[in-house]
Amino acid sequence: MALTNAIVAPRYGAALFALASETKQIETVGADLQALSAVIADTPSLLAALSAPEISPAGKQAMVDNLKKDAVQPVANLIQMVFDYGRIAALPVIIDDFKARVQEAAGVVTGTVTTAVALDEAQSAKLSAAIAKRLGVKTAELTSNVDPSVIGGVRVEAANLVIDGTVATKITKLRTALLAR
Numbered sequence: 001m002a003l004t005n006a007i008v009a010p011r012y013g014a015a016l017f018a019l020a021s022e023t024k025q026i027e028t029v030g031a032d033l034q035a036l037s038a039v040i041a042d043t044p045s046l047l048a049a050l051s052a053p054e055i056s057p058a059g060k061q062a063m064v065d066n067l068k069k070d071a072v073q074p075v076a077n078l079i080q081m082v083f084d085y086g087r088i089a090a091l092p093v094i095i096d097d098f099k100a101r102v103q104e105a106a107g108v109v110t111g112t113v114t115t116a117v118a119l120d121e122a123q124s125a126k127l128s129a130a131i132a133k134r135l136g137v138k139t140a141e142l143t144s145n146v147d148p149s150v151i152g153g154v155r156v157e158a159a160n161l162v163i164d165g166t167v168a169t170k171i172t173k174l175r176t177a178l179l180a181r
Helices: 005-022 026-042 046-051 057-068 073-084 088-105 121-135 167-180
Strands: 108-115 139-146 154-158 161-164
Touching: 005 026, 005 073, 005 088, 026 046, 026 073, 026 088, 046 057, 046 088, 057 073, 073 088, 088 108, 108 121, 121 139, 121 154, 121 161, 139 154
Parallel strands: 108 139
Antiparallel strands: 108 154, 154 161
C-alpha cells in the first residue's frame, strides 16, 4: 500500500515538532517553515520541478541546497530528507501539520464561524471566548463568514467539531421530522 502525503505528513510534522521542542527552537523552526511556505506559494512550479524526471538529480539537488541555504538545521534536514525519500510534494502538508501542533501546544484552536449577518467585534470576542471554553483551550481564533442562506443563528467549525445552531438547519430538521410522520 502506497503511503499518501496525508498519512506521511503527520509523521514528519510530529518528529519535527518533537525535535524543535527538545532543542527549544519552536519559534525559529516555525519562522523558517513560514518562509519556506511563502517560497512554495510564490513559486507554484517548484515542487513539481523537484519531482520532474526531466531535471537532472544534480539540478534538483542544487534547488534543494538553495532552499536549505538560510534555514536552521532541523528545517534544512527536513527539506533534504523529504527530497531524498521522494516526499518533497508533502512539504506544504508537513508545514501545516507543524503549525497545528504549535497551536495545539499553545492552547489555540482555529476555526470558522458562519452567520447570516456580519458580527461586530464584541460579538466575535464573546463567541471566541465561548468556543475556547467549550473546547477547553486558551484561545479560539475564528474566521468569520457571512452566508445569508443560514437565515439566522451561528455555525462554528473548529477542532474537527461542527456546532450548527443555524435557523436553516433547524428548518431542515423540522421538515425531515414532519415528512417522516
